[in-house]
Structures are given as C-alpha cells and as structure tokens.
Amino acid sequence: MLFPDRLSVVIMIDRRVYLVLADASLETIPPSLWSDPIIRKHSKKKKKHPKYIILDSLYHGSAIVNSKLEDKEKRGRPDIVHQALLLAQDSELNNAGFLKVYIHTIRGNVIIVKQNVRPPRNYLRFIGLMEQLFELGRVPPRGDPLISISDKSIGDIINSLENRFVVGFSRRGRRISSLKDFLSRIINGYKNLVIVIGAFPHGFFSEEILAIINDLIALSDRPLTTNYVLCRVISALEEILISP
Amino acid sequence: MLFPDRLSVVIMIDRRVYLVLADASLETIPPSLWSDPIIRKHSKKKKKHPKYIILDSLYHGSAIVNSKLEDKEKRGRPDIVHQALLLAQDSELNNAGFLKVYIHTIRGNVIIVKQNVRPPRNYLRFIGLMEQLFELGRVPPRGDPLISISDKSIGDIINSLENRFVVGFSRRGRRISSLKDFLSRIINGYKNLVIVIGAFPHGFFSEEILAIINDLIALSDRPLTTNYVLCRVISALEEILISP
Numbered sequence: 001m002l003f004p005d006r007l008s009v010v011i012m013i014d015r016r017v018y019l020v021l022a023d024a025s026l027e028t029i030p031p032s033l034w035s036d037p038i039i040r041k042h043s044k045k046k047k048k049h050p051k052y053i054i055l056d057s058l059y060h061g062s063a064i065v066n067s068k069l070e071d072k073e074k075r076g077r078p079d080i081v082h083q084a085l086l087l088a089q090d091s092e093l094n095n096a097g098f099l100k101v102y103i104h105t106i107r108g109n110v111i112i113v114k115q116n117v118r119p120p121r122n123y124l125r126f127i128g129l130m131e132q133l134f135e136l137g138r139v140p141p142r143g144d145p146l147i148s149i150s151d152k153s154i155g156d157i158i159n160s161l162e163n164r165f166v167v168g169f170s171r172r173g174r175r176i177s178s179l180k181d182f183l184s185r186i187i188n189g190y191k192n193l194v195i196v197i198g199a200f201p202h203g204f205f206s207e208e209i210l211a212i213i214n215d216l217i218a219l220s221d222r223p224l225t226t227n228y229v230l231c232r233v234i235s236a237l238e239e240i241l242i243s244p
Numbered sequence: 245m246l247f248p249d250r251l252s253v254v255i256m257i258d259r260r261v262y263l264v265l266a267d268a269s270l271e272t273i274p275p276s277l278w279s280d281p282i283i284r285k286h287s288k289k290k291k292k293h294p295k296y297i298i299l300d301s302l303y304h305g306s307a308i309v310n311s312k313l314e315d316k317e318k319r320g321r322p323d324i325v326h327q328a329l330l331l332a333q334d335s336e337l338n339n340a341g342f343l344k345v346y347i348h349t350i351r352g353n354v355i356i357v358k359q360n361v362r363p364p365r366n367y368l369r370f371i372g373l374m375e376q377l378f379e380l381g382r383v384p385p386r387g388d389p390l391i392s393i394s395d396k397s398i399g400d401i402i403n404s405l406e407n408r409f410v411v412g413f414s415r416r417g418r419r420i421s422s423l424k425d426f427l428s429r430i431i432n433g434y435k436n437l438v439i440v441i442g443a444f445p446h447g448f449f450s451e452e453i454l455a456i457i458n459d460l461i462a463l464s465d466r467p468l469t470t471n472y473v474l475c476r477v478i479s480a481l482e483e484i485l486i487s488p
Contacts, residue, residue, distance in 0.1 A: 056366075057366075058366045058368060058369065077365075079365055079366055079367065080365075083327055083330070083471075086327070086469070086471065087471055087472065087475060090468070090469045090471070090472045091472055091475075092463075092464060092468075092472075095466070121321075121323055121324075122301075122302045122323055122367075123323065123366075123367035123368070124302060124367070124368075125302065177487070178487065180483075219336075220336060222339065224334070224336075225330070225334045227327075227330065227331055227334070228331065228334045228335055228336075231331060231335075231475035231478065231479060232479050232482075234475065235475060235476050235479030235480070236479070238476075239424075243421070243422065
C-alpha cells in the first residue's frame with residue numbers, strides 16, 4: 001500500500017493553513033480617549049503621545065470603562081494576541097511551513113506576520129514592538145519587514161485565496177464531535193484552510209469577520225480562551241499534516 | 245458493543261493527570277544579587293526589598309549575566325510559567341476535573357495551584373501575585389488559599405501518588421511516533437499520570453526532577469517551548485479522556 005500513502009503526502013504538501021486572529025484587542029489609544037486624565041498622566045510618564053501608546057486595560061481600564069467607545073468589552077487586551085502569536089509561531093505546524101498568520105485588529109487593520117518571526121516573549125517588549133509597528137507600519141524599521149501592516153482589508157486578503165474554506169470558532173457555532181475529523185475533511189477537499197479565532201476577551205465577531213466565515217464551529221458550550229482554542233486547532237492540524 | 249464502551253468511561257473517570265511545571269524560572273531575587281547596582285536601582289524604584297521582587301531578565305538581565313549564579317541560562321523568565329499556567333487552567337481537561345498543577349521552581353519550592361484558579365491574564369498582575377505568594381506563602385492572604393507554597397518536596401509529593409507513571413518531555417528523550425497512543429497506553433495502565441514539562445528557557449532538568457521521571461520523551465528534534473509542548477499534551481489527553 002505504498003502508493004496511496006505517497007500520494008496523500010504529495011497532496012498534503014501543497015496545503016496551506018491561514019490563521020486569522022480576528023478583531024484582535026490590539027490598537028493604539030483611540031483619539032476620543034486622549035483627553036482623559038488617566039491617559040494624559042500615563043502618556044506623560046511614558047513620554048509618548050497617546051497615539052503611539054498601545055491601549056491596555058491594565059493602565060487604561062477605567063478610561064475605557066468611562067468612555068463612549070464601541071465594543072468596550074473587546075478592547076484593551078493586547079496580551080491575548082501576544083500569547084496566541086507566540087503559540088502559533090512556535091508550533092511545529094509553522095516550523096514545517098504550513099502556517100501563515102494574520103492579525104486582524106478591532107479597528108480593521110491587518111498585520112502580516114512572516115513565517116520566521118519569533119515574537120518577543122516578554123509582554124512589555126511585545127508592547128514596545130507593537131507601538132513601533134503602529135508608528136512605522138512595519139518592524140524592523142529597515143531591511144526585510146518581519147511584521148507589517150497591510151494596505152488591504154481582511155476580506156480582500158482572504159477572498160483572493162483560491163479554493164479556500166474559512167472556519168470560525170465561537171461558542172455560538174455548531175458543536176462538532178471530532179475536531180480532527182472535521183478539519184481532515186476540509187483539508188482533503190480544499191487547498192487553503194483559513195482558521196478564524198477571536199483575539200478579544202468578550203463579545204462576538206464583527207460583521208467584517210462574519211462575512212468571510214464559511215462555517216462557524218463550537219468546541220465547547222462554555223466560553224474558551226483564544227489560546228486554548230488555538231492550542232486545540234494547532235494540535236489537530238499537526239496530527240493531520242505532519243504526523244498522519 | 246455498549247458494555248465495553250461504558251466500562252471504558254467508568255475506568256477513565258477515576259484517572260488523574262498531574263502537571264509538574266519543572267525547574268520553573270520563577271523566584272525572588274537571590275541574596276547574591278542584592279548588592280548589584282541594577283538590582284538596587286530597581287528595588288528603589290519599586291520601593292520593595294529585592295527579596296520581595298521576582299527575578300526577571302527584562303529588568304535584571306545584566307545582573308544575572310554578571311553574577312555567579314548557577315544555571316544562569318535557566319533563570320529570570322517568569323513569563324514561561326505564567327503562560328503555561330494560563331493554558332493549563334483554561335483547558336477543558338482542567339475544567340472537567342482531571343488536572344492538578346504543581347509548579348516546581350528552580351530553587352526547589354513547590355507551588356500548589358487549586359483547580360478553580362484563574363490566574364491573572366496580565367503579565368504584570370501575575371508578577372504582583374507571585375511576589376505576594378513568595379512573601380506570604382499563599383494567596384489570597386486570608387480565606388481559602390488558591391495558590392500556596394507546599395512544605396513538601398516535589399519528590400515527596402509525586403512519590404506519594406499510588407499507581408503512578410511519570411513522563412518527562414525533553415529533546416534529550418526518545419522520539420515517539422504518536423503522542424496520543426503513547427499517553428493512551430499509560431492511562432489504560434495507571435491511575436495517576438504525571439506530566440513533567442520544563443518551565444525554563446534553556447538547559448536541562450535538575451537532578452531532583454530527573455529522579456522522579458519514569459520515561460523521558462521527545463516530541464521533536466528541535467527545541468520546543470514549554471507552552472507548545474503543554475498544548476500538544478493537553479490536546480492529546482483531552483482526546484483520550486474527554487472525547488474518546
């Protein structure tokens with residue numbers, strides 16, 4: 001039975017997995033908060049204009065609560081995308097060249113992460129890097145950009161992928177019995193699999209993200225964290241693509 | 245074939261998984277560093293004696309490098325245990341009551357984490373909590389302790405578990421072809437499975453940890469991060485214990 005095995009390996013090699021960390025709670029301080037006393041104090045302490053500071057509920061929690069920002073419950077949690085990015089970039093799935101990560105932010109920016117990027121492991125260093133990214137549009141400032149902000153929308157990027165299937169994960173989705181079997185069937189049928197996982201603490205996907213999703217799936221009846229869902233998805237994909 | 249299925253469920257329910265985050269890079273500033281100028285400056289800024297501050301290479305990196313500390317390459321990375329603890333506590337494995345987490349620190353302390361603990365998601369809040377833990381021996385200071393420092397050694401704790409098998413993960417271990425099959429066999433044969441994963445950035449397990457390990461396993465030829473290994477192990481165990 002050598003032939004079918006070899007064939008299946010050949011088929012798998014041209015498969016690609018795109019991970020969209022969606023509506024990510026990662027943004028600079030929005031203009032409507034710049035005059036807030038807490039923000040002004042923090043800006044002075046950091047010696048940076050608020051437009052160059054990442055919104056973080058640790059420092060800006062009460063400013064967010066007191067504001068008229070939309071979707072308050074989704075904002076100020078850049079730690080979520082930090083941890084998810086570390087797990088994704090560290091994975092064997094990424095190391096084997098199957099994975100491509102996009103961060104879609106709550107304000108609609110799309111951040112492109114190169115396959116070989118090793119994000120700073122320390123949270124404060126990561127925040128510093130993201131501040132540089134939003135200021136310059138790319139990091140590092142010169143040479144090959146490792147992380148950059150795209151001028152395209154997430155819809156444009158995903159819809160340009162041929163022969164794709166887009167799976168979103170949410171408690172509001174339908175329950176499946178086996179994640180591995182479910183993903184196997186998609187990988188057998190489509191060249192490009194897009195995984196969409198929310199990278200915000202509470203709430204639901206934006207309309208922009210819902211518009212790209214083909215199938216909405218739930219792994220549990222209870223709310224799950226971004227990193228836990230990502231962990232399950234990566235493990236299942238590695239079983240399918242790397243150690244079948 | 246209903247009977248064997250039901251039997252297997254009954255058998256699984258009394259199974260328990262213990263996770264040891266081993267030689268964790270989590271400690272207060274060691275006495276030999278207290279007189280270092282960088283440490284003194286940081287201590288002054290934080291208005292805390294160094295003995296109450298968590299060693300962190302972000303702030304104390306050059307003090308660690310210039311010191312005569314043993315195992316320098318393993319120290320000052322509390323972010324590793326933070327992220328692993330979040331992933332473990334958030335997991336369905338923990339939610340279903342199968343998991344018990346111990347943090348064994350590089351200085352040999354054993355930290356006991358209750359099943360219902362939701363660690364602070366923000367890194368700086370986690371560090372604050374760990375500083376309180378090392379100062380008081382428990383958190384919160386009053387009422388039911390959620391996280392506490394044991395007065396037993398990791399050897400005493402693990403060796404007191406009856407009918408146990410202890411698996412360590414390291415690049416120096418032997419490669420296995422399927423993690424799920426490997427763990428299935430242990431769970432079928434033993435009541436208590438102990439998973440040992442290093443929670444330090446570089447180097448190898450201490451003698452104290454090696455002494456409790458029955459089988460040393462490698463998931464890859466390349467070095468893997470703590471959280472990535474944990475992610476793979478949790479996913480495999482959930483497949484075995486929760487959705488067989």
